[in-house]
Amino acid sequence: MQKGPISKYRPAPRIDLPDRQWPSRIIEKAPTWCSVDLRDGNQALPIPMSVQEKLELFEILVGIGFKEIEVGFPSASQIEFEFIRRLIEEKRIPDDVTIQVIVQAREELIQRTFESIRGVKKAIIHLYNSTSPTQRRVVFGLDKADIIKIATRSTQRIKEMLPTLPDSQITFQYSPESFALTEIDFALEICEAVVDVWQPTPENKMILNLPETVQIATPNVYADQIEWFCRNMRDRESAIISVHTHNDRGTGVASTEMSLMAGAERVEGTLFGNGERTGNVDLVTVALNMYMEGVDPGLDFSNLDAVRQVYEKCTRMQVPIRQPYAGELVFTAFSGSHQDAINKGMAAQDTAPGALWDIPYLPIDPKDIGRTYEAIIRINSQSGKGGVAYVLENEYGLQVPKAMRIEFGKIINDLADACGTELPAMAIYQAFENTYLKSTQPLALESFHSEGIDGQYACIARIEQNATRHELLAQGSDPVEAFVQALNERHIANFSVVEFSEHELSRDAKKAIIAYVQLKSEAGQTSFGAAVAQNSIQARVQAVISALNRLPIHTYAAR
Numbered sequence: 001m002q003k004g005p006i007s008k009y010r011p012a013p014r015i016d017l018p019d020r021q022w023p024s025r026i027i028e029k030a031p032t033w034c035s036v037d038l039r040d041g042n043q044a045l046p047i048p049m050s051v052q053e054k055l056e057l058f059e060i061l062v063g064i065g066f067k068e069i070e071v072g073f074p075s076a077s078q079i080e081f082e083f084i085r086r087l088i089e090e091k092r093i094p095d096d097v098t099i100q101v102i103v104q105a106r107e108e109l110i111q112r113t114f115e116s117i118r119g120v121k122k123a124i125i126h127l128y129n130s131t132s133p134t135q136r137r138v139v140f141g142l143d144k145a146d147i148i149k150i151a152t153r154s155t156q157r158i159k160e161m162l163p164t165l166p167d168s169q170i171t172f173q174y175s176p177e178s179f180a181l182t183e184i185d186f187a188l189e190i191c192e193a194v195v196d197v198w199q200p201t202p203e204n205k206m207i208l209n210l211p212e213t214v215q216i217a218t219p220n221v222y223a224d225q226i227e228w229f230c231r232n233m234r235d236r237e238s239a240i241i242s243v244h245t246h247n248d249r250g251t252g253v254a255s256t257e258m259s260l261m262a263g264a265e266r267v268e269g270t271l272f273g274n275g276e277r278t279g280n281v282d283l284v285t286v287a288l289n290m291y292m293e294g295v296d297p298g299l300d301f302s303n304l305d306a307v308r309q310v311y312e313k314c315t316r317m318q319v320p321i322r323q324p325y326a327g328e329l330v331f332t333a334f335s336g337s338h339q340d341a342i343n344k345g346m347a348a349q350d351t352a353p354g355a356l357w358d359i360p361y362l363p364i365d366p367k368d369i370g371r372t373y374e375a376i377i378r379i380n381s382q383s384g385k386g387g388v389a390y391v392l393e394n395e396y397g398l399q400v401p402k403a404m405r406i407e408f409g410k411i412i413n414d415l416a417d418a419c420g421t422e423l424p425a426m427a428i429y430q431a432f433e434n435t436y437l438k439s440t441q442p443l444a445l446e447s448f449h450s451e452g453i454d455g456q457y458a459c460i461a462r463i464e465q466n467a468t469r470h471e472l473l474a475q476g477s478d479p480v481e482a483f484v485q486a487l488n489e490r491h492i493a494n495f496s497v498v499e500f501s502e503h504e505l506s507r508d509a510k511k512a513i514i515a516y517v518q519l520k521s522e523a524g525q526t527s528f529g530a531a532v533a534q535n536s537i538q539a540r541v542q543a544v545i546s547a548l549n550r551l552p553i554h555t556y557a558a559r
C-alpha cells in the first residue's frame with residue numbers, strides 16, 4: 001500500500017445538493033422488490049445454476065413473495081434460454097409475478113431475448129449499457145452522443161418489436177450501468193433520451209434502474225445522486241425509480257436504505273447478497289431491517305433456514321455465520337454479561353399480543369424468522385452464571401436458585417477453561433449431575449422413613465459414611481427438619497439450613513421433584529446441594545446429603 005500522501009486514489013465527486021431532504025426522511029413502506037438472484041447472482045457463480053436448480057430457486061423466490069424476478073440473460077446461454085422457456089411453457093409463473101429478462105443494447109441479442117419470452121403473460125425487458133467516463137473510453141471508445149445512440153437505438157428496436165408479442169404485457173426497464181460513476185447530468189441526459197423514445201405515461205410507466213454497479217463512495221453520496229435525479233428528472237410521474245446496489249465497500253444495505261429515503265421506489269438485489277465480487281445488496285437484510293422498525297416488508301422470511309438451505313444447495317455458496325439475520329451465530333451470545341441481560345430480558349418480556357419486543361442484544365425475535373431459542377446462549381470460557389442457568393433451564397427445565405448459580409457458574413467456567421472449547425448443553429448438565437445429583441461421598445442415604453402425629457414427625461434414616469452405617473432417629477415439626485435435627489444431634493454434621501427451593505420436573509412423561517438447598521456449617525461455610533426424587537420430602541433430604549458432601553470433610557465428624 002502507498003503511504004500518505006495517497007496519490008493513487010481520490011475522493012469520488014460529490015453532488016451539489018445543499019438542501020438535500022433524504023437525511024430526515026424515514027422508510028415508511030416497502031418498495032417493489034425485484035430479485036436478481038437468477039441473473040446477477042447466477043452470473044457471478046463459479047458454477048452457474050442448472051435449469052433444475054434455477055427452477056428450484058425460482059419456486060423459493062415466489063414463495064417468499066417476490067412479484068418481480070429477473071430470471072436471466074436469455075441471449076447469454078442455452079441454459080438461460082431453456083429455463084425461461086420452461087417457466088413459460090410449463091406455466092410455472094403465478095399470475096401476480098412478472099419475470100424480467102436482461103439484454104445488452106445489441107440487435108442480435110434483443111432478437112433472442114424476444115424469442116425467449118414468447119407466450120409470457122407479463123414481462124419486464126431490461127436494457128442496459130454502461131455510461132461512466134471510464135467505460136465510455138475503455139470499453140466502447142465512444143463519446144457521450146454515441147453512447148446515447150446505443151441506448152436509444154435499442155430502445156427504439158425493442159419498441160418496434162413489441163407487436164411480435166401481442167398477448168404479453170411488457171414493461172420496459174432501462175439501466176445506465178455504472179450510474180453511480182457517471183456524471184449525474186449525463187446520467188439524466190441519457191435516461192431522458194431513452195424516455196423520449198419509449199414515451200411512458202403515468203398510467204403506463206417505465207422503470208429507470210440507477211445502479212451502484214461498483215461502490216466508490218460513502219452511501220450518502222449515492223443517496224444524493226438518487227435525490228438529485230428524482231428532483232431534476234422530466235416526467236418524473238412516468239417512471240419508477242429503481243436502485244440496484246453492490247457491496248464493494250460493504251455498504252450495499254446502507255446505500256439501498258438511504259436511496260429509498262432519497263426517493264427510490266423499487267429495489268433490485270439478491271438473497272444473502274450473492275452477486276458479482278462482494279455481491280449485490282442482501283435483500284433479506286434490507287427487508288428484515290424494515291421489519292425491525294415496524295414496516296411490513298411484504299416478503300416472508302418466517303422460515304429463513306429453509307430459504308438458506310435451498311439457496312446454498314442451488315448456488316453452492318455458503319451463508320457466513322455472521323451474516324445479518326441468517327448467519328448461524330447472529331442470535332447467539334457467548335459472553336457472560338450479554339447472556340445475563342438476555343436471560344433477564346426474556347423473563348421480563350411482555351408476551352401479550354401486540355407487545356413491543358424489547359430484549360437486550362436481540363433486536364428482533366428470532367422466532368419471527370423461524371430461529372429457535374435453544375441456540376441463543378452458548379457456553380464457553382467467556383460465559384457467566386446467567387448463561388449457564390439459562391441453558392439448564394431451557395434445555396433441562398432446572399430453575400437453579402440465584403445463590404447457587406454463582407457456585408455452579410464458576411464450576412462451568414473452570415471446566416470451559418480446562419477444555420478450551422465450547423461446552424454443549426449436555427456437558428453442562430452432566431457437570432450439574434456429577435456435582436450435585438449423583439453425590440454419594442462421603443455420605444450416602446440408604447433409606448428414609450417418616451411418620452407424623454398431631455403435627456409432630458419422627459424420622460428413621462439410614463446413612464453410610466465412609467463404609468460406616470448410621471441409623472438416625474429424631475423428631476421435628478416436619479420430616480426434613482427431623483432429619484436435619486438427627487444429623488446435628490449425632491454430630492454427623494453440624495449445620496443449619498439457609499434455604500430450600502423445589503419445583504416439578506417432567507422427564508419422559510414422568511413427574512419428579514427437584515429440590516435445591518443451601519446449608520451453612522457451624523464453621524460458617526456455605527454449601528449447595530440438589531436432588532431429584534419422587535416427592536418433595538425425599539428430594540429435600542437427599543439434597544441435604546448432596547450439600548453436606550460438598551463441605552470439606554473436616555467441618556463435620558461422626559460420633
Ligand SMILES: CC(=O)SCCNC(=O)CCNC(=O)[C@H](O)C(C)(C)COP(=O)(O)OP(=O)(O)OC[C@H]1O[C@@H](n2cnc3c(N)ncnc32)[C@H](O)[C@@H]1OP(=O)(O)O
Nearest residue numbers: 040043073075076077104105106128129130139140177213
Ligand atoms: C453490470 C452487469 O452485471 S451487466 C450484465 C453482465 N452479464 C453478463 O455479461 C453475463 C452474460 N454475458 C454473456 O454471456 C456474454 O457477455 C454475451 C452473450 C452478453 C455477449 O457475448 P460476446 O459478444 O461473445 O462477448 P462480450 O461480452 O465480450 O462482448 C463485448 C462486446 O459487447 C459490447 N457491450 C458490452 N456491454 C454492452 C451493452 N450493454 N450494450 C451494447 N454493447 C455492449 C462491448 O463493447 C464489446 O464490444 P466489442 O466486441 O465491439 O469490443
Ligand SMILES: CC(C)C(=O)C(=O)O
Nearest residue numbers: 128175177178211213
Ligand atoms: C445491469 C445493471 C443493472 C447491473 O447489473 C449493475 O449495474 O450491476
